[in-house]
Amino acid sequence: MLVLGRSQVEDLLDMETLIDALAPAMADLSAGRASSPDRVAALVPERDGFLAAMPGFVPSAGVLMSKLVTLFPHNSGTPLPTHQALIMVFDPDTGEPTAMLDGTAITAARTAxxxxxxxxxxxxxxxxxxxxxxxxxxxxxxxxxxxxxxxxxxxxxxxxxxxxxxxxxxxxxxxxxxxxxxxxxxxxxxxxxxxxxxxxxxxxxxxxxxxxxxxxxxxxxxxxxxxxxxxxxxxxxxxxxxxxxxxxxxxxxxxxxxxxxxxxxxxxxxxxxxxxxxxxxxxxxxxxxxxxxxxxxxxxxVAAQDAAAAALVVNAARERSVGSEISLG
The missing domain is CATH 3.40.50.720 (NAD(P)-binding Rossmann-like Domain)
Structure with missing residues (x-):
């Protein structure tokens, strides 16, 4: 399984390419071809925060993934970002886990x-x-x-x-x-x-x-x-x-x-x-x-946007031989 940290994700993700890649993903979503169910969240009321799970499948990107993301607005003004996340990518043909990515950089980029x-x-x-x-x-x-x-x-x-x-x-x-x-x-x-x-x-x-x-x-x-x-x-x-x-x-x-x-x-x-x-x-x-x-x-x-971004990062990492490989066996 490929493992990529935040700095690697940032280096691999080009904003202009990402903007272009979101178009077919969003078209898939509105046409009913993509699967991007409503996120579910565990609330942390005393901090106005939550931990959410966001699974998604986008056929045009050939990616099946799920993001775990926290949103803690009181982190604003501290060294920690308000959004922090991990993304797991799976083989859409077999369900095998294939990559784990820092999702914080992806969330920032795909939202913009x-x-x-x-x-x-x-x-x-x-x-x-x-x-x-x-x-x-x-x-x-x-x-x-x-x-x-x-x-x-x-x-x-x-x-x-x-x-x-x-x-x-x-x-x-x-x-x-x-x-x-x-x-x-x-x-x-x-x-x-x-x-x-x-x-x-x-x-x-x-x-x-x-x-x-x-x-x-x-x-x-x-x-x-x-x-x-x-x-x-x-x-x-x-x-x-x-x-x-x-x-x-x-x-x-x-x-x-x-x-x-x-x-x-x-x-x-x-x-x-x-x-x-x-x-x-x-x-x-x-x-x-x-x-x-x-x-x-x-x-x-929506997870469809994270999926499109994750596909770009994983493909670029494979092409450039970036990241660490670990065995789950």
Whole structure:
């Protein structure tokens, strides 16, 4: 069995290739060809955290896998990431375990790649101004991923701590070679933004309708056990896209408070969720219909995306003879 650590996974996983690889995986999922059941989670209420199991099979990637992932939001600001994971890969013909991967790097990359895929499908072609809300691992990954799909020239970073926002802005400026600056608040970051990437654990919405410019594409990936990232007015006005309706509308913590709360409050109905990524890719649902339309991609994370990423990593490792081999016999 192949064993790969975090630094090896990071070296083997190319963001642009991953964005491309997610498209057939999401098409498989919406067409019913892939198997990606709702995650199950053991809750740790005193830490607002959980341990979840996420199995998946994606025929287009030829991979059967399961991810074990913890989400502990209070790790934010500590040396430990909020998301930590392991992925086990199995032979889809025999069920034999074939690889064990660090899943923390994969989770960070595939989440951002999914958001970038949504921007490729829904953001305006000339979108050049990006607002990054949050200062953690996902904020960094989203900035990198969005620059792969749209001609980003201006990035604004906002978070709860201006010092952390400034540090991330400096890092991204060196990494991406575009203009990046920290701003003191979410409203300032969103003013004039063409794309907004929300990556927070905020209790109160960091995306508010009154702060948005017409035509903005919003991505929201934050886990918010006591709140939400996007206010109801934005959700109500936006064309809403998800990975799958089943995952996004499942009871919390599997689903999203950003959608469940406005449904509970009568602001929208479940039918307001317009499309899945796979439906946009297949052309069975239309995307943006006007330059001023607000679009929203709400992500809760699905195993099909992890499976596509794991397949890329394992294939690259085999080609380059990277990783350790252990025997289970």
């Amino acid at each position: 790649a999914g958001s970038a895929l949504s921007a490729r499908l829904l953001a305006r072609e000339g979108a050049s101004v990006l607002a990054v809300l949050g200062t953690g691992v996902q904020a960094r990954s989203h900035a990198e991923a969005m620059c792969r799909v749209r001609p980003i020239t201006d990035i604004r970073v906002a978070g709860r701590d201006l010092g952390k926002a400034a540090a991330l802005a400096d890092e991204l400026a060196d990494l991406l070679g575009v203009g990046v600056r920290a701003v003191p608040g979410y409203a300032q970051a969103l003013d004039g933004a063409d794309i907004a990437a929300a990556t927070t654990h905020a209790q109160e919405p960091v995306i508010r309708r009154s702060w948005l410019t017409p035509g903005v594409h919003i991505t929201s990936v934050g886990f918010n056990p006591e709140g939400r990232e996007v206010d109801g007015a934005t959700v109500a006005e936006a064309l809403v896209c998800v990975e799958t309706r089943q995952a996004a509308l499942a009871p919390f913590p599997a689903g999203s408070n950003d959608l469940l709360t406005p449904i509970r409050d009568g602001v929208i109905t479940a039918e307001h969720v317009h499309a899945e990524l796979g439906e946009l890719l297949a052309g069975s649902k239309p995307g943006r219909t006007s330059a001023d339309q607000i679009t929203l991609y709400k992500s809760v994370g």
